[in-house]
Amino acid sequence: MSERREEHYGLLRFERGRHYEMPLDLNLRRLAESRRPAILPGHRLCAGCAAPIIVKLASLAFRGPTILVNATGCLEVATTIFPYTSWGVPWIHNAFENAAATASGIEAALKAMKRTGRLGYERVDVVVFAGDGGTFDIGLQALSGMAERGHDVLYILYDNEAYMNTGIQRSGGTPPFAWTTTSPAGRVLPGKMQEKKPIADIMVAHRIPYVATATPAHWADLIRKVRKGLEAEGPAFLHTFSPCDRGWRFDTNITIEICRRAVDTCYFPLWEWVRGKGYLLTDRSLTIARNPRLKKPIKKFVEVQGRFKHLLKPENKHLLKQLQEYVDAVWEDLLERAVNAPR
Amino acid sequence: MASKYPVSKQILMAVNGDEAVAYAVKQSLVDVVAAYPITPQTIIVEKFSEFVANGEVYTEFIPVESEHSAMSACVGAAATGARAFTATAANGLALMWEILYIAASLRLPIVLAVVNRALSAPINIHCDHSDAMGMRDAGWIQLFVENSQEAYDTTIQAFRIAEDPEVLLPVAVNLDGFFLSHTLENIRMLPDEAVRAFLGGHRKVHKTYVDYLGKEVEVKLDPANPLSFGPLDLYDYYFEHKMQQIEAMKRVPEVIRRVNEEWYELSGRRYGDGIIATYGVEDAEVIVTVLGSTAGTVRSVAKKMRKAGRKVGIVRIRMFRPFPFDELREVLKDARVVGVMDRAISFGSYGPSYLEINAALSELKSRPVLVNYIYGLGGRDVPPNLVERMFEELLDVAKAGGTAERLRFLGVRGNV
Numbered sequence A: 001m002s003e004r005r006e007e008h009y010g011l012l013r014f015e016r017g018r019h020y021e022m023p024l025d026l027n028l029r030r031l032a033e034s035r036r037p038a039i040l041p042g043h044r045l046c047a048g049c050a051a052p053i054i055v056k057l058a059s060l061a062f063r064g065p066t067i068l069v070n071a072t073g074c075l076e077v078a079t080t081i082f083p084y085t086s087w088g089v090p091w092i093h094n095a096f097e098n099a100a101a102t103a104s105g106i107e108a109a110l111k112a113m114k115r116t117g118r119l120g121y122e123r124v125d126v127v128v129f130a131g132d133g134g135t136f137d138i139g140l141q142a143l144s145g146m147a148e149r150g151h152d153v154l155y156i157l158y159d160n161e162a163y164m165n166t167g168i169q170r171s172g173g174t175p176p177f178a179w180t181t182t183s184p185a186g187r188v189l190p191g192k193m194q195e196k197k198p199i200a201d202i203m204v205a206h207r208i209p210y211v212a213t214a215t216p217a218h219w220a221d222l223i224r225k226v227r228k229g230l231e232a233e234g235p236a237f238l239h240t241f242s243p244c245d246r247g248w249r250f251d252t253n254i255t256i257e258i259c260r261r262a263v264d265t266c267y268f269p270l271w272e273w274v275r276g277k278g279y280l281l282t283d284r285s286l287t288i289a290r291n292p293r294l295k296k297p298i299k300k301f302v303e304v305q306g307r308f309k310h311l312l313k314p315e316n317k318h319l320l321k322q323l324q325e326y327v328d329a330v331w332e333d334l335l336e337r338a339v340n341a342p343r
Numbered sequence B: 001m002a003s004k005y006p007v008s009k010q011i012l013m014a015v016n017g018d019e020a021v022a023y024a025v026k027q028s029l030v031d032v033v034a035a036y037p038i039t040p041q042t043i044i045v046e047k048f049s050e051f052v053a054n055g056e057v058y059t060e061f062i063p064v065e066s067e068h069s070a071m072s073a074c075v076g077a078a079a080t081g082a083r084a085f086t087a088t089a090a091n092g093l094a095l096m097w098e099i100l101y102i103a104a105s106l107r108l109p110i111v112l113a114v115v116n117r118a119l120s121a122p123i124n125i126h127c128d129h130s131d132a133m134g135m136r137d138a139g140w141i142q143l144f145v146e147n148s149q150e151a152y153d154t155t156i157q158a159f160r161i162a163e164d165p166e167v168l169l170p171v172a173v174n175l176d177g178f179f180l181s182h183t184l185e186n187i188r189m190l191p192d193e194a195v196r197a198f199l200g201g202h203r204k205v206h207k208t209y210v211d212y213l214g215k216e217v218e219v220k221l222d223p224a225n226p227l228s229f230g231p232l233d234l235y236d237y238y239f240e241h242k243m244q245q246i247e248a249m250k251r252v253p254e255v256i257r258r259v260n261e262e263w264y265e266l267s268g269r270r271y272g273d274g275i276i277a278t279y280g281v282e283d284a285e286v287i288v289t290v291l292g293s294t295a296g297t298v299r300s301v302a303k304k305m306r307k308a309g310r311k312v313g314i315v316r317i318r319m320f321r322p323f324p325f326d327e328l329r330e331v332l333k334d335a336r337v338v339g340v341m342d343r344a345i346s347f348g349s350y351g352p353s354y355l356e357i358n359a360a361l362s363e364l365k366s367r368p369v370l371v372n373y374i375y376g377l378g379g380r381d382v383p384p385n386l387v388e389r390m391f392e393e394l395l396d397v398a399k400a401g402g403t404a405e406r407l408r409f410l411g412v413r414g415n416v
Helices: A002-009 A028-034 A051-059 A074-079 A099-115 A133-137 A140-149 A199-205 A219-231 A252-264 A283-290 A306-312 A314-337 B017-027 B042-053 B067-079 B090-105 B148-163 B192-199 B238-250 B252-267 B294-307 B325-332 B352-361 B384-400
Strands: A066-070 A091-093 A125-131 A154-159 A210-214 A236-241 A271-274 A278-281 B011-015 B032-034 B060-062 B084-088 B111-116 B141-144 B171-176 B185-189 B207-210 B215-218 B276-279 B286-290 B312-317 B319-321 B337-342 B369-375 B407-410
Touching: A051 A074, A051 A125, A051 A154, A051 A219, A051 A236, A066 A074, A066 A099, A074 A125, A099 A125, A099 A140, A099 A154, A099 B032, A099 B060, A099 B067, A125 A133, A133 A140, A133 A154, A140 A199, A140 B067, A154 A219, A199 A210, A199 A236, A210 A219, A219 A236, A219 A271, A252 A283, A278 A283, A278 A314, A306 A314, B011 B017, B017 B042, B017 B111, B017 B148, B017 B171, B017 B185, B017 B192, B032 B067, B042 B060, B060 B067, B067 B084, B067 B090, B084 B090, B090 B238, B111 B148, B141 B148, B141 B252, B148 B171, B148 B185, B148 B192, B148 B252, B192 B252, B238 B252, B252 B319, B276 B294, B276 B325, B286 B294, B286 B325, B286 B384, B294 B312, B294 B384, B312 B325, B312 B384, B325 B352, B337 B352, B337 B384, B352 B369, B369 B384, B384 B407
Parallel strands: A066 A091, A066 A125, A125 A154, A154 A236, A210 A236, B032 B060, B032 B084, B084 B111, B111 B171, B141 B171, B286 B312, B286 B337, B337 B369, B369 B407
Antiparallel strands: A210 A271, A271 A278, B011 B185, B141 B319, B207 B215, B276 B312
16 A cells, blocks of 8 residues: 555655665666656646756756755745645755755754664765755855855755746846846846856855756756765755746746757856866856857847846847856856866 | 652762753753854853764764854754754844744754843843743743753753653753853752663654555654655645644643653752742742742742741742743732742833733732832842842732832832
8 A cells, every 4th residue: 555655656765774876877768767756746836947857857866865955935835835745755944044054954963863873874865955045145154154064965056046936036146137026127227237146156165075057958967967966075066057937038838948048158157166176167068168159149048038128129239248248258267267178 | 759869879060051051961862963152152062062072972063154054953953853952042042033933833842052141232141031032932842940950950851841742842941141151050960871761862753644655654854754844834724733833832831740750750859840939929928920040039038038027929930931821820819919020021011921920810800919020131130139129119019909010120220
């Protein structure tokens, strides 16, 4: 009976006393047949939302027993309306700003229980999912503390570039000139007037073992990076790009296309930083670095999103140019730092 | 009755209140301590860090970057099935406030030592109860101790109370900043094995039936039996979950009484019935209620006055949450005047315990006259002569049969 229930609900259950070492697999068909993702069908995230795709892909890289921590946000709200849950693994939501601190406590508890022979597993991984509000802004202190203390936690940011759960308010992750409900494109101000906080670089500055960026369109790159983050001994940080059709104003069927354009325009470059090795470009971004003609103008990224539509007006040509300059500067800066960029 | 561990088998130590708490935590098989330093709590974390540095405990100590993260980490640890402890004071407790509610509502048996200190502004490091009163509605059990011995005893008891399957609520142990935290006192500690046996070893996680697993499972983050903690909970269930917290609180006094008695059998020490501790109340015309270390001063003044034939008594409220309405009604009902001492005030209202005691007595047909004394804010001293003057005033109120001045201030300039 209990087996059938489990089958029905698709839970991932790990028996105590057994050792699990699920191999890294990059064959999607085999993964789909052999692996259960941590997130189950029936959640209430919007059609076209990238967050559940990111979670699903990330969980295909899990090594074995894993505990998830979720900051307050779309993912938390839309996956757990009581008495329902979409989570096939142990999952906790504490509050908005404290996912990293909650994960610190879990990791410490696991250590203490292992030390006293009460854990029942050789290893339990701890993974955080948090949005940009919970990471760039209100959760930054807890995240920094977790990184400095060296807790063995993989923190995955799903960055949809605004407070989407509360209705599209600007965050530290919102890019320049993007319309949001608290940075509206008005007669005087053309959307957000500030740049995007370089959150992944901030985490690199903490000199934790592993930091990387990823998008669900570049799925093999993402899965590989999740596994590297889990294998790193100590804190790891993964900045994933998570298009939001409601907030960015695009059709629900182009989420993955937008991810591709973000990388192709170098708006969201793919890289990893490994302690002792430095910055390394990966996947499509490495290809572009080697062949700069493949780099697309930022207009390709902007033109399919309603949040930037004011940038396409003739009188706002200079803003689009400014945005291009901003993107180019960030990309050039990365090229200078990336050890595998052509010189 | 002879206790299982007579005084001769206990360890005599000269420690301050903070150290007493640290030693209690050391003996209580605590898995995770997450704490951030704030005066006058610091000695607890310093002392505990020494235990960790010297390998005297197996505990994971997380030196978090804020009190908010201290409580957040305790929530994560307790949800994983660990025994978790933290300590703070004043502004640190205020910063924890959001997570205090979450800890209680997730029914996590965390123990928190609150070394009572005045809230800013102006910034002040000394004792009052304004910090503790800010968390009275958060769903925590709140116990107030009178001395360092009781701080030690109560910290150990707190784990038993919190983890009792009938309770499953976090416990705050309140000790007065500096008056207890930094004052040397001889205390008696039980041997390690006695404390461990009293707690039943490591934390045992309670079980509950989970429909989608089709069986009873431990309520924790467990890869064998995945559960979701802290889901969104709207108008269709939230109220019922709050009702469960309300019901759990009702079961607390009985558990505290039982734990108080068991501790007595073990150590020879008990604190009233665990809920309130009284002196001289049987024939008293005037009874004063008080929380924390001031009880010692008030009791000694009451003793002296009773020797002089004055009918005065004292009730120390040890358990503030849940509030002992029935117990206080029973003990105060025959007094002519009750003086309620509060080391905190709700601005624009009265002291917190005055409001509660007023409610407790409201059902009586003939009720004592109540007078609220606000005292000791920001650590202002309350010497015996001031307490004696308060008793004299209350005896005058008894003689006069009432007073218009219900809210009084003890030991403040312009009102003394």
